[in-house]
Amino acid sequence: MQPKISIIIPMYNVEKYLRRCLDSVKNQTFTEWQAILVDDGSPDKSGAIAEEYAKKDSRFVVVHKENGGLSDARNAGFPKADGEYIMYLDSDDFIHPQTMEIAYKTAIKNKSDIVSFSYDRFYRPQLMVRHVLHLDTDNVVPFGIKKKYNIDKLKTKTVDDVFELATERTHNKTNPNRKWLIKHCQVWKNMYKKSLIKDIPFIKGILFEDFPWWSEVMLKRPRVTVVPLPLYYYIPNFGGIVLSAKQLKIMKCLCIGLKAAYKLYSEKADNDQMKKWQEQFMWFFVNWAFRKLKYLKTDEEIKCARDEFIEMNKMGMFNNVPDEWYDLREKIYAFIGAK
Numbered sequence: 046m047q048p049k050i051s052i053i054i055p056m057y058n059v060e061k062y063l064r065r066c067l068d069s070v071k072n073q074t075f076t077e078w079q080a081i082l083v084d085d086g087s088p089d090k091s092g093a094i095a096e097e098y099a100k101k102d103s104r105f106v107v108v109h110k111e112n113g114g115l116s117d118a119r120n121a122g123f124p125k126a127d128g129e130y131i132m133y134l135d136s137d138d139f140i141h142p143q144t145m146e147i148a149y150k151t152a153i154k155n156k157s158d159i160v161s162f163s164y165d166r167f168y169r170p171q172l173m174v175r176h177v178l179h180l181d182t183d184n185v186v187p188f189g190i191k192k193k194y195n196i197d198k199l200k201t202k203t204v205d206d207v208f209e210l211a212t213e214r215t216h217n218k219t220n221p222n223r224k225w226l227i228k229h230c231q232v233w234k235n236m237y238k239k240s241l242i243k244d245i246p247f248i249k250g251i252l253f254e255d256f257p258w259w260s261e262v263m264l265k266r267p268r269v270t271v272v273p274l275p276l277y278y279y280i281p282n283f284g285g286i287v288l289s290a291k292q293l294k295i296m297k298c299l300c301i302g303l304k305a306a307y308k309l310y311s312e313k314a315d316n317d318q319m320k321k322w323q324e325q326f327m328w329f330f331v332n333w334a335f336r337k338l339k340y341l342k343t344d345e346e347i348k349c350a351r352d353e354f355i356e357m358n359k360m361g362m363f364n365n366v367p368d369e370w371y372d373l374r375e376k377i378y379a380f381i382g383a384k
Contacts, residue, residue, distance in 0.1 A: 048078050053131065054066065054122075055122065057112070059091050060090040061137075062280065063095070066138060067080070069140050080106065081125045083118040083119070086111045116246075129239055137280045152270065161235045168279070202225045230326070266318075293337070293350070304357060306322075324367050
């Protein structure tokens with residue numbers, strides 16, 4: 046039977062969490078799904094665990110490949126997806142039992158290209174606190190995972206232009222529209238119509254690949270329905286070591302994503318789309334990349350960073366700056382010796 050939803054799950058060194066992730070898919074109240082488990086050359090038992098699930102349930106499909114990173118794994122899983130809709134799930138995370146049912150029924154009801162939900166904002170801080178206190182974090186069950194939602198009574202909001210709701214901006218808690226915002230650009234917070242994203246691959250080999258990918262998705266002006274429910278359970282990275290080489294890589298990856306997205310918008314966006322994208326996304330990521338400079342130690346690292354910002358400046362990325370980012374642009378100009 047043709048699945049309605051294909052959920053793509055890249056796997057690399059996640060044997061500790063993988064069963065919980067796959068069980069959360071297997072236990073969905075919605076049954077017409079297909080799970081594409083992409084073994085990205087994982088050296089642990091992740092591939093074997095995936096095969097175990099596939100042997101017991103044909104809805105699990107396993108893809109084995111050489112290690113190529115998260116973007117490459119997601120791209121490799123997409124051609125195997127037969128569903129009308131696509132979801133992404135990181136293999137150390139898990140989802141609420143009604144996630145697919147809510148997303149699918151909402152999409153059909155509202156004729157949506159994207160259904161956007163949220164992650165549990167209490168679960169992640171709870172795990173962080175327990176980690177600091179050296180308490181168990183592996184067996185903590187989110188309180189909300191047992192909640193049963195009446196789908197017919199859910200309040201949703203649908204717009205024909207994603208730019209009305211999508212943002213990187215932090216909004217005051219008193220803002221009445223705050224719960225409807227599509228905050229940040231993690232790909233796993235949404236379900237997408239396959240036809241919408243079929244020609245949008247993830248950039249291979251970079252961190253924070255979500256940003257340029259989501260930027261391109263927004264450019265298509267998809268019809269979006271927001272369901273403000275915490276359906277995704279996100280496991281934090283407990284590592285806290287700040288190494289200059291790692292920070293340089295983060296900075297370079299952010300710049301690669303920025304340049305790719307800016308080039309695309311320069312070629313295809315209308316003035317309104319470009320303005321909204323710059324104000325709601327671009328400058329936030331420029332700021333994030335620039336803040337990494339304080340971690341760089343060597344002259345070579347600093348030169349590498351300067352070259353990235355010089356190239357972005359030559360592209361015209363800093364020409365139009367909102368008032369709130371004027372000081373940042375001046376600091377960038379001072380850093381690269383521009384006027």
